[in-house]
Amino acid sequence: MVRCRYHATTSEGMRSVDDDTPVWASNLVKHFGSATAVNGVSLSVPRGMIYGVLGPNGAGKTTTLRMLLGIIDPDSGSRRLLGHSSPREASQRVGYLPEERGLYPAMKAREAIAFMGALRGLDWAEGRRRAGDLMDSAGLGHAVDRKIRQMSKGMAQLVQLLGSIVHRPELIVLDEPFSGLDPVNQEHLESLIRGECARGATILFSTHVMSHAERLCERLAIIAGGKRRFEGTVDEARGVLPMQAQYIACNRSDEAARLLPPDARFDGRSWRFDVPDGGAEKLLMSLIEAGHGVAGLTMQRPGLHDAFVRIVGDARRDDAEAAR
Amino acid sequence: MSGFFAQARVIARRDFKAVVATPTFLLFLLAPLFMIVMAVLGGTGASQAVSSAQDKVRIAAIASPDDAPLLQSTDADLRRLYPAEVRPPRLDVIPSHGKDDAQVAKALLAAANPDYAAVLHGPLNAPTILRESGSGAAYLSELAEQTLRNKQAGLAPGARLSRPVAEESDKASAGNAQARQVTGYGAVFAIFFLTLLLAGQAVGMLAEEKSNKVIEILAAAAPLESVFVGKLLGMFGVALLFVSFWIVLGGVGLAVLTGASGLPELHAAIGAPVFLLLCVAYFAMAFMLLGAIFLGVGAQASTMREIQMMSLPITIFQVAMFGLASKAAGQPGSATARFAEIFPFSSPFAMAARAANDAALWPHVAALLWQLLWVAITIWISAGLFRRGVLKSGPGLLSFLRRRKA
Numbered sequence: 001m002v003r004c005r006y007h008a009t010t011s012e013g014m015r016s017v018d019d020d021t022p023v024w025a026s027n028l029v030k031h032f033g034s035a036t037a038v039n040g041v042s043l044s045v046p047r048g049m050i051y052g053v054l055g056p057n058g059a060g061k062t063t064t065l066r067m068l069l070g071i072i073d074p075d076s077g078s079r080r081l082l083g084h085s086s087p088r089e090a091s092q093r094v095g096y097l098p099e100e101r102g103l104y105p106a107m108k109a110r111e112a113i114a115f116m117g118a119l120r121g122l123d124w125a126e127g128r129r130r131a132g133d134l135m136d137s138a139g140l141g142h143a144v145d146r147k148i149r150q151m152s153k154g155m156a157q158l159v160q161l162l163g164s165i166v167h168r169p170e171l172i173v174l175d176e177p178f179s180g181l182d183p184v185n186q187e188h189l190e191s192l193i194r195g196e197c198a199r200g201a202t203i204l205f206s207t208h209v210m211s212h213a214e215r216l217c218e219r220l221a222i223i224a225g226g227k228r229r230f231e232g233t234v235d236e237a238r239g240v241l242p243m244q245a246q247y248i249a250c251n252r253s254d255e256a257a258r259l260l261p262p263d264a265r266f267d268g269r270s271w272r273f274d275v276p277d278g279g280a281e282k283l284l285m286s287l288i289e290a291g292h293g294v295a296g297l298t299m300q301r302p303g304l305h306d307a308f309v310r311i312v313g314d315a316r317r318d319d320a321e322a323a324r
Numbered sequence: 325m326s327g328f329f330a331q332a333r334v335i336a337r338r339d340f341k342a343v344v345a346t347p348t349f350l351l352f353l354l355a356p357l358f359m360i361v362m363a364v365l366g367g368t369g370a371s372q373a374v375s376s377a378q379d380k381v382r383i384a385a386i387a388s389p390d391d392a393p394l395l396q397s398t399d400a401d402l403r404r405l406y407p408a409e410v411r412p413p414r415l416d417v418i419p420s421h422g423k424d425d426a427q428v429a430k431a432l433l434a435a436a437n438p439d440y441a442a443v444l445h446g447p448l449n450a451p452t453i454l455r456e457s458g459s460g461a462a463y464l465s466e467l468a469e470q471t472l473r474n475k476q477a478g479l480a481p482g483a484r485l486s487r488p489v490a491e492e493s494d495k496a497s498a499g500n501a502q503a504r505q506v507t508g509y510g511a512v513f514a515i516f517f518l519t520l521l522l523a524g525q526a527v528g529m530l531a532e533e534k535s536n537k538v539i540e541i542l543a544a545a546a547p548l549e550s551v552f553v554g555k556l557l558g559m560f561g562v563a564l565l566f567v568s569f570w571i572v573l574g575g576v577g578l579a580v581l582t583g584a585s586g587l588p589e590l591h592a593a594i595g596a597p598v599f600l601l602l603c604v605a606y607f608a609m610a611f612m613l614l615g616a617i618f619l620g621v622g623a624q625a626s627t628m629r630e631i632q633m634m635s636l637p638i639t640i641f642q643v644a645m646f647g648l649a650s651k652a653a654g655q656p657g658s659a660t661a662r663f664a665e666i667f668p669f670s671s672p673f674a675m676a677a678r679a680a681n682d683a684a685l686w687p688h689v690a691a692l693l694w695q696l697l698w699v700a701i702t703i704w705i706s707a708g709l710f711r712r713g714v715l716k717s718g719p720g721l722l723s724f725l726r727r728r729k730a
Contacts, residue, residue, distance in 0.1 A: 028374055032716055068543050070544075071540065071543045071544050071715065071717070072711075072715050072716060072717035073717045090328070091544070091545050091546070094544075096541070096544045096545075098537065098540040098541065098544070100540060101537060102533075102536050102537030102538040102539070102540055102541050103536065103538065104338070104342065104532070104536065104538060105536060106342060107342075115334070115338055116541060116545075119331060119335075119541070119542070119545035119546060120335040120545055121327065121330070121519075137464040163541075228644055
């Protein structure tokens with residue numbers, strides 16, 4: 001069992017598999033030749049939730065998702081998808097948008113969506129009908145009979161996403177769904193994900209763009225170096241770092257450094273540092289007494305981006321030390 | 325299981341439509357027309373060249389006025405026994421000039437036009453044959469012999485000693501052993517030719533999915549075995565359309581040009597209708613078996629060059645299976661025939677030949693089930709190799725073996 005350094009859940013172990021846990025994995029391991037892509041990742045995704053799998057490039061996110069979906073088998077470890085130990089048995093209740101988008105270029109958009117639905121057990125005619133409705137609601141109604149090769153990359157990506165939800169799956173797995181989309185389409189995709197979640201679907205998506213995860217995810221896991229390094233809510237992830245303070249002295253800012261915490265950084269105008277464990281009051285008193293005054297003071301929670309950088313950075317340092 | 329076949333059907337349907345609904349399919353469908361046109365043009369040219377050469381080359385017999393009509397009628401009788409392709413050169417009967425016949429014969433042989441290959445002179449009981457080349461001399465010798473026999477028997481030119489009456493035997497409908505073997509060989513060749521022409525296309529069938537990444541969608545939604553079955557069925561649908569088109573076109577063409585008699589007669593021990601049905605079933609099995617190999621091997625390739633490189637060994641394997649089945653067709657009931665009937669990849673060809681030579685039906689039921697089993701095994705192995713080799717699924721072979729050892 002790989003232990004999480006930053007584990008925000010109440011228990012280290014995974015919850016028992018039941019109807020409330022559509023995705024469950026324990027100690028997944030995958031090697032490609034001599035390289036270890038995934039090393040003991042465990043996940044538990046609650047039903048009806050938007051769950052993010054975050055990690056830097058090459059962290060093992062895609063490999064983890066492919067193992068969960070049964071596209072590839074792990075070298076060791078176990079998994080359950082919608083209650084099935086063989087993920088394939090649940091394939092008709094799952095929608096999947098792979099990282100590398102794939103559509104037949106000669107197919108018309110409506111047919112492509114219906115085809116993906118038919119693969120998951122949806123009737124062709126019903127698939128075509130739903131494809132029209134979905135494309136209308138996605139603003140692509142004018143392109144239902146356009147061939148994929150005649151579409152822009154963003155449009156084709158949306159078509160593929162619609163193909164992955166046309167059969168109204170219980171679980172939607174999206175691998176880097178925002179990559180390659182312009183801000184307007186990203187916004188559109190976010191609302192589509194929220195809509196699917198509101199319908200009752202569980203969403204599992206991977207990304208390395210923190211802003212999407214911060215806006216969408218209720219829970220998330222951070223994977224780095226093939227291992228899970230964090231599991232919890234966005235707030236819990238942000239809680240990994242102390243509050244950040246930004247202090248502007250009234251005069252002689254450079255001399256204030258002697259009173260500030262050792263990690264304080266001066267950016268030419270203000271000082272930035274982690275708020276000490278006991279709070280900022282004592283520090284402020286000493287600054288005022290020393291005559292530096294307080295021209296400005298801001299205290300804020302760190303963002304997910306900072307937490308992610310810290311967690312991944314620590315993970316890399318730990319791995320390097322372990323390698324030594 | 326129904327889900328397995330439903331997904332295979334979805335993939336087959338997509339593939340079938342993707343192939344058929346393109347302009348290039350028309351080119352594919354009509355490709356044999358170009359072959360036929362070229363063959364007809366080539367055949368006509370070759371036949372004109374042969375017939376022109378045959379007209380120029382002749383043989384001659386210098387005969388007395390008494391022997392000349394007899395020689396001519398015997399020549400007509402003998403000539404009928406030869407197939408058109410190997411018929412002897414035209415015979416010119418030249419009146420005898422008595423003592424000068426030898427000189428005349430030499431002069432004829434030396435002449436350039438007509439070009440005589442051999443010249444006979446002298447009495448029929450002791451003829452002399454001057455020859456230049458070819459088989460004309462042997463024919464002249466046989467002609468002199470036969471003419472002498474007819475003369476000694478007192479036969480007038482054109483008269484015959486006997487009048488044979490042909491009666492049909494019970495086995496006439498099924499043909500004799502030779503006719504059945506010819507039918508069997510024809511079936512082996514037809515199935516091989518169609519399989520060679522059509523199943524080979526399976527080698528590049530997963531290339532599109534691999535290049536445009538659709539394979540990820542397919543692999544996530546359906547078992548790979550189902551994907552492979554769907555791809556094979558889609559391609560088989562295309563093959564059936566192709567074969568049906570040409571059978572109908574060929575049948576109608578032959579019937580129009582030559583009447584019903586132009587259609588080839590089938591001599592099959594099992595009966596013509598059952599034989600035809602079995603041939604269709606064995607074509608399906610041969611297509612699926614060899615197509616599965618082509619598909620499985622082609623799926624491992626990552627570039628078109630690799631696909632082309634991999635096609636050659638499979639084609640050689642296919643030709644080897646044809647060779648084995650052809651031998652089996654020529655030796656029905658032999659150990660070679662039994663082996664070819666049992667070996668899965670030659671079985672469809674060899675069993676088609678067996679249908680022409682043996683009336684029993686149950687071996688065909690058993691063979692079709694046996695071949696179906698091997699289609700499933702081949703697809704299972706191909707999908708497994710793709711899963712491990714291309715998708716890198718499951719532990720690698722080395723780590724698997726290491727774990728087993730541990």
